[in-house]
Amino acid sequence: MEKVLIYDTTLRDGSQGENISFSSDEMLSIAKRLDQIGVHYIEGGWPGSNARDARFFELAAREGFVNARITAFGSTRKPFTEAADDRNLQALIDSRAPAVAIVGKSWTLHVEQIMENTREENLAMIRDSITLMKDHGREVIYDAEHFFDGYREDAAYALETVTAAARSGADAVILCDTNGGTLPFDIETVFDQVRRSLAAQDLPVRLGIHAHNDCGLAVANSIAAVRTGATIVQGTINGYGERCGNADLITIIPILNLKMGRASIPDDRLAQLKILSRFVSETANLVPLNSRPFVGRSAFAHKGGLHVNAIMKAPRAYEHIDPARVGNKRRVLMSDLGGKSNVVYKAKELGVELGCNGLDCQRIATEIKTLEDQGYQFDVADGSMKILLQKFTEQFKPLFELQSFRVTVEKNQSQPCTAQATIKIAVDGNDEITAAEGDGPVSALDNALRKALAKFYPGLEAMRLVDFKVRVIDGREGTAARVRVFIESRDHNDIWSTIGVSEDIIEASWHALADSFQYKLAKQQEQTEG
Known part of the structure; x- marks a missing residue:
C-alpha cells in the first residue's frame, strides 16, 4: 500500500493553541527534531503574517534538512487583485521554502457571508494563487478549508473548489475538517466521493486530511480518511492547536505503522516518539499528559494485582504493543490495590534485590498498604518507592x-x-x-x-x-x-x-x-x- 506522508503543522497550527508560543529559535529546534524522526513536511508558519515566522524561514534556509520539506503557509490572493501583486503570496515566494500550502475557501458560508465574495471569484483566487506558485517552481499543497461543512451544505460547489485546485497544478489537496465537527463515517463517505470525482476527471492528485479535535475525533477521522484513500495526514505533536487541538501525530504515526501496516516514518524512528513528545511539551512549557496514548507516563502503567500477575506471565495480556516500540516502558504502580506480584515486579523495575520468599513479599505489600492508608501514594512516587523497598530489605545507605x-x-x-x-x-x-x-x-x-x-x-x-x-x-x-x-x-x-x-x-x-x-x-x- 502507498506510503502515508506525515505533514506536521505544530509550528503554525499548534502554536495557535492557548498558552503556546514559540520563538523562531525554538521553532527551528523543533523542526530539526521533526526532520530527524522522518517527518515529510514541516509547516513553518505564515511568513506574510508576522516577523517571527519570517525569521524562522530565514534560519531554516541555512539548515540542511534531510527528510522533511519545509513548507510555508499562506492564503489565496485577495479578491479582485492580481496574484503577482499579492503581498502574502510574495512572502511565500520570498521564504525560499520548497513547498507552500495555500488555504482556500470551500464553504459558501465563508465565500459569500464572511468574505462577501462571489463563488466565481473564489474559484479564480484558487486557480491564480496555485498557478503563481507553480510558475515559481514550488510544490503546492492546497488546503480546502471547512471542506466537510461546505460539502454538507453545497456538495457541488465544494467539489468545484478542489477540482479548480487540482486542474491548476496542485500537487496535493487536503480536505480540512476545520470546525472539528465531522464524524468518522461521514469522513469516509465524503472522502470516497471526492476521490471518485477527481479520478473520473483524470486528476490523479494526492489527497490528504486535516482534522481538528472538537469532538475528540481528530485521530479517528484521520485514520478514517487514510482507510478511504488519504496519503497525507496533517497534524501536530501532542495534538496541540486552537480550541480543542489538532490530530495528534504522536498517536497517528504508531497506529499507521504498527496497527495498519501503513508505512509513514521509518519503523526504527518510532522509539524516538516519546522523546519528541516530551521535547515539544517542554519547549511549549506545558505539562506532558500522562494519559497520552503510546507515549504517556501512564500508557503502560499497571496498578491492579491481577493485572500485574498477568503481565509477569504474558505482557500482551494487558498491553496492545511492546512499549519499547515507541520509546516507552512498562510501569507497575504500588498502591492499596496491589499485592505481592506488584512488589516483586516493582522491585525488579527499580533495580532492588528483594531476596525474599513469598511470605516476606506479602509482608512488604501489607506494610505498603498501611502507609497508603496513612496518606502515602506510591504509584506517583517511584523515587520514594525505591528508597522504601531498600529500607524494607536493609539495603538503604543514606548518603546524608x-x-x-x-x-x-x-x-x-x-x-x-x-x-x-x-x-x-x-x-x-x-x-x-x-x-x-x-x-x-x-x-x-x-x-x-x-x-x-x-x-x-x-x-x-x-x-x-x-x-x-x-x-x-x-x-x-x-x-x-x-x-x-x-x-x-x-x-x-x-x-x-x-x-x-x-x-x-x-x-x-x-x-x-x-x-x-x-x-x-x-x-x-x-x-x-x-
Whole structure:
C-alpha cells in the first residue's frame, strides 16, 4: 500500500493553541527534531503574517534538512487583485521554502457571508494563487478549508473548489475538517466521493486530511480518511492547536505503522516518539499528559494485582504493543490495590534485590498498604518507592543524614514573603551547617540542602525541581490535617518523583525533598562506580 506522508503543522497550527508560543529559535529546534524522526513536511508558519515566522524561514534556509520539506503557509490572493501583486503570496515566494500550502475557501458560508465574495471569484483566487506558485517552481499543497461543512451544505460547489485546485497544478489537496465537527463515517463517505470525482476527471492528485479535535475525533477521522484513500495526514505533536487541538501525530504515526501496516516514518524512528513528545511539551512549557496514548507516563502503567500477575506471565495480556516500540516502558504502580506480584515486579523495575520468599513479599505489600492508608501514594512516587523497598530489605545507605533544620518566613508590609533556612547535615560523620534564602520555605530548604551537599557531592547543578504539589488528605481536622507533598525532579537524563506525608507541611516537604536528593545521589554514585 502507498506510503502515508506525515505533514506536521505544530509550528503554525499548534502554536495557535492557548498558552503556546514559540520563538523562531525554538521553532527551528523543533523542526530539526521533526526532520530527524522522518517527518515529510514541516509547516513553518505564515511568513506574510508576522516577523517571527519570517525569521524562522530565514534560519531554516541555512539548515540542511534531510527528510522533511519545509513548507510555508499562506492564503489565496485577495479578491479582485492580481496574484503577482499579492503581498502574502510574495512572502511565500520570498521564504525560499520548497513547498507552500495555500488555504482556500470551500464553504459558501465563508465565500459569500464572511468574505462577501462571489463563488466565481473564489474559484479564480484558487486557480491564480496555485498557478503563481507553480510558475515559481514550488510544490503546492492546497488546503480546502471547512471542506466537510461546505460539502454538507453545497456538495457541488465544494467539489468545484478542489477540482479548480487540482486542474491548476496542485500537487496535493487536503480536505480540512476545520470546525472539528465531522464524524468518522461521514469522513469516509465524503472522502470516497471526492476521490471518485477527481479520478473520473483524470486528476490523479494526492489527497490528504486535516482534522481538528472538537469532538475528540481528530485521530479517528484521520485514520478514517487514510482507510478511504488519504496519503497525507496533517497534524501536530501532542495534538496541540486552537480550541480543542489538532490530530495528534504522536498517536497517528504508531497506529499507521504498527496497527495498519501503513508505512509513514521509518519503523526504527518510532522509539524516538516519546522523546519528541516530551521535547515539544517542554519547549511549549506545558505539562506532558500522562494519559497520552503510546507515549504517556501512564500508557503502560499497571496498578491492579491481577493485572500485574498477568503481565509477569504474558505482557500482551494487558498491553496492545511492546512499549519499547515507541520509546516507552512498562510501569507497575504500588498502591492499596496491589499485592505481592506488584512488589516483586516493582522491585525488579527499580533495580532492588528483594531476596525474599513469598511470605516476606506479602509482608512488604501489607506494610505498603498501611502507609497508603496513612496518606502515602506510591504509584506517583517511584523515587520514594525505591528508597522504601531498600529500607524494607536493609539495603538503604543514606548518603546524608539530617541533624536539624530551621526555617523562618518574613513578611514586610510592602514586600512579598521571603524565607530563610538553616540546615545541619552529616555526611560520613562530617557535619555541615549552611543557610540560604528562597522564595518560600521549601525553596529555602532546597537551596540550603544543595549548598550543604555541594561540598561533598559535585554535579547537583543539573538537578532541578519541576513540580511541587500539596494535597490535604482529610480536611476534617482543619489546620491540623495531614498533608501529602509530591515533588517531581529531573536532570538531563531522568525524571523521578518523591512523596512526604505529615501533619506539618514543612516536614512533609522535607521528607519529599530529602528522598529526591537521596535518589539523585544514589543514581549518581551507581553511574560513577559502574
